[in-house]
Amino acid sequence: MGKLGCNIDGNLNDQKFSEPLPWIGIYVAAASMACLAAMAADVIHGFRHQKFWFPCKFFSINATSLTLIGVAIKLLVDLNTAMPSRQDQLAKLSSVVFICTVMGNSMPSFGTMGNEEILMNIMALAILVITVIVNICMQLATGAIFVFWKEHASVMFLMLLLLVMLTFTALTVPTTKHYLEYKYRKKYELAVQEVSDEIEKTVASKLRKGLVMYWMMAHTSSPQFVMGRSVTCTASGAFCVLSAMILAEAMLRSYFMPGFFQFQFCSGDSDYKWSTTIVLITQTIAVGVGTIAPAIRWLFAIRFRCPKRGNISFKRELFYVESYWIQRLSEMKEYPLTTRIIKLRSRHFRRAAHAAKVQFLNLCIALQTWIVVMSKVVRYISIFFVSQVLLCCDCCGELKKKFKFNNTISSNYPGSDSQPDSNSKLDLSRYVLHLEGEEALVGLMMRSNFDATDHLLQKGKKREPKYLTKLLENSSKGFRGVAEFDSNQVPSLVCEEPTNCWALPVVTLTIIALALPDTKLCLRKDLLCSVSEGLMYVKHIEKILVKSAKLGNIKKAAEVLWTGVDLYHKWLDVDLHKLSLQGKSPKEILEELAENAKNKILEQKDKDTQACLKENPLKWPTKVLAANSMYRISRTILLEHESRSQTGEKLFGAISVMISDILGACLTNFKEVICIKVLNTAIEERERSVRHAVFALGKTENILKILNDKALPSLEPHQMACIDAWRLSLKQNSPWDFTKSSSEEKTLSSCSNDVYLAID
Incomplete structure (x- = not known):
């Protein structure tokens, strides 16, 4: 072998x-x-x-x-x-x-x-x-x-x-990106000014008009579109x-x-x-x-x-090379050679190297010029032959119309020409971002992309969060529930209370509501669906507006809690469904939840994390943060329950209003989120970002109309994104109590401030 x-x-x-x-x-x-x-x-x-x-x-x-x-x-x-x-x-x-x-x-x-x-x-x-x-x-x-x-x-x-x-x-990509980014920011300021000048319009209407402009700018300045054309x-x-x-x-x-x-x-x-x-x-x-x-x-x-048949008036542009094609190469000729080897050589050697570099770049500029001119010649030849074909098609069309008089009448009927007139009510030609030599494309790019936002808005409306919209309809004037879910009268179990975020109190209140007895199953399901839809927006808003790493553990605690509630109907190791069926009164259930939360905090104190609890509360484990939130909120509701006896269903309704207030207050930041997405996103991702913003506006347009009728505190935009700033403002300006009567509520709400959501 x-x-x-x-x-x-x-x-x-x-x-x-x-x-x-x-x-x-x-x-x-x-x-x-x-x-x-x-x-x-x-x-x-x-x-x-x-x-x-x-x-x-x-x-x-x-x-x-x-x-x-x-x-x-x-x-x-x-x-x-x-x-x-x-x-x-x-x-x-x-x-x-x-x-x-x-x-x-x-x-x-x-x-x-x-x-x-x-x-x-x-x-x-x-x-x-x-x-x-x-x-x-x-x-x-x-x-x-x-x-x-x-x-x-x-x-x-x-x-x-x-x-x-x-x-x-x-x-040419870096040059065109820099130029279009500069034009985008200038046009953005113009668009913001134009939208802010609109009077007697709702926030949703202003956002809709603004996003039409932002979309046109983002689409026409998309680097892939610029390369493609x-x-x-x-x-x-x-x-x-x-x-x-x-x-x-x-x-x-x-x-x-x-x-x-x-x-x-x-x-x-x-x-x-x-x-x-x-x-x-x-x-x-x-x-x-x-x-x-x-x-x-x-x-x-x-x-x-060749939008017009036989129009070859661009012959004069055939041998003209726009500046952005050779700008980068021209700039590179002025740059010094920074290689270490060059620095160690003599002056004569450096001068010769620099001269060689300039000659090489001159050759590249000549080659670039030749490429652009050759490409224009190819386009010109193509247009010449295609325009002749289109002229023949037009002649055939004219002959066909002579033999079909009825078709001529129908084609001259204003219905076919009314569409451009309806679209011309908003002139977007100023917001079409183009390069040198693309002036002839402005009108065509504007018309071909005018209805894109309408399509995305209609697509978003089909996916409207209906449960969340229904929940927000019950929110109070001024969103007073933001100030009421946590009372200062509750004794603290820790040295320093952690900072609040939007998601954690919403999740904790939902857990308490699901644990209450004598509530209808349909109400519990609706609340779960509403909070599930709302938390998606809360998470997105906090991700964009609240970029501080200090809230990282708190946000994580909210996500961990909601996963347990949504999938298993549990708060940590407490089965909420079994708790609601034990035949206890709402007060007893609240006391049990508060006691469980207190025990978890004390257990954690007895472990080796005691030093951590004494230091920065933002470094606490997620279970401790969740337990502390449950303890404070359940004790706050107990204070109200002691002064006013309520059935489980009525207390469920009151907690639902508080949840609605917190979600509604958070969603008032939607305008700021859109402004950040359409301006501070990288130019490569801006078109997709604006498209998502238009789609989100279509989903939340009815929500914004609901929020437009609510009275908001006079806060700066960066304060509107912070729940603690809301709480401080509401407690200072409108010290409502949880037991406020409906007549007092109407009196106070009539004195509230106007909506603070104009795009400016």
């Missing part, structure tokens, strides 16, 4: 080495399929959201995609495996076209990257492309690729051209279509003109065997699907640039 890898004669058994190759072909097809799925998802996402510039949400140039591409082109870089048949040679060509498709498809994704990320991804992509070109040249020289050499040469040229375009387009990106779409046509031409010739290749293909199979057919089919489909987005970007650029 021979050694491993050798036959009986002791010679090398190379047949063993080729056995796994069909499975490697399956691996290549799987990597191609993964890229295909991601590109298809981007196409579906673009059509679904009517974003015909097709943002790269699922497929972009990054470490993962580059690894998949490297696997997908394995057949192309295989230098020594014989590929004799037609499908073998076509599989190599499809791999080259696949790279072109990937580059053209993912160009907008560079808009979302930082400077360092752009540099690293460009370098990795350049290494991959150059490696592929070198491998193809070697295979053309050795005969591994013996047909379709013209197609390979053409696609290699397009691939290198796409790489250069992609590299120099990515150089750039002249180089649209020209790359034309090159992607051309590379796909080259692959289609080669496949059609080889399959439908077999006589032309009669003596060119060789007989036999490659070591990859049947797997090359699977690779060819997968990559051909990937090229077809991946070409959709670049092709539509190209076609829409043609449509954008």
